[in-house]
């Protein structure tokens with residue numbers, strides 16, 4: 669994981685069986701890259717489904733879950749463009765649902781509720797979790813509130 673919290677191919681590779689058996693159609697490292705791109709699934713690696721690799725499979729599922737959610741919602745947060753104004757933190761209806769402070773127009777108190785989507789850290793917006801995003805959790809909607817209200821165009825929804 670890099671300084672921004674993004675996962676990279678090496679993070680994925682660490683927990684693959686590393687057999688280079690090519691049962692997935694390639695070597696382990698490129699398979700890790702394909703997983704990150706969403707072009708391959710964990711289930712495409714047959715050894716990973718064997719009982720002895722169960723802990724690895726669980727770790728990889730947990731590691732890749734946020735990425736799958738991000739792909740499903742299409743939300744891309746550009747932290748370089750963000751000036752930390754906090755508009756998205758109070759505008760997102762999920763934040764208000766899980767944080768009394770957001771409902772009153774303030775930043776959520778720490779410890780942050782694990783369900784909230786946006787929070788500020790060191791003057792920048794970060795995504796805590798997007799599991800409850802209205803674009804992700806059924807019944808889904810085409811919510812774009814965060815994108816519409818961000819004054820810096822730092823949030824883009826690519827679908």
Ligand code: SF4
Pocket residue numbers: 684685686687688689690691692693694695696699712713714715716
């Ligand atoms: S099937 Fe799994 S163990 Fe074999 S090369 Fe592909 S990723 Fe590696």
Ligand code: SF4
Pocket residue numbers: 759760761762763785800801802803811812813814815
């Ligand atoms: S799309 Fe809607 S629910 Fe999802 S993060 Fe943006 S404002 Fe929140």
Ligand code: SF4
Pocket residue numbers: 749750751752753754755756757792793817818819820821822823
């Ligand atoms: S509304 Fe935009 S600029 Fe403001 S904190 Fe959120 S992402 Fe950053």
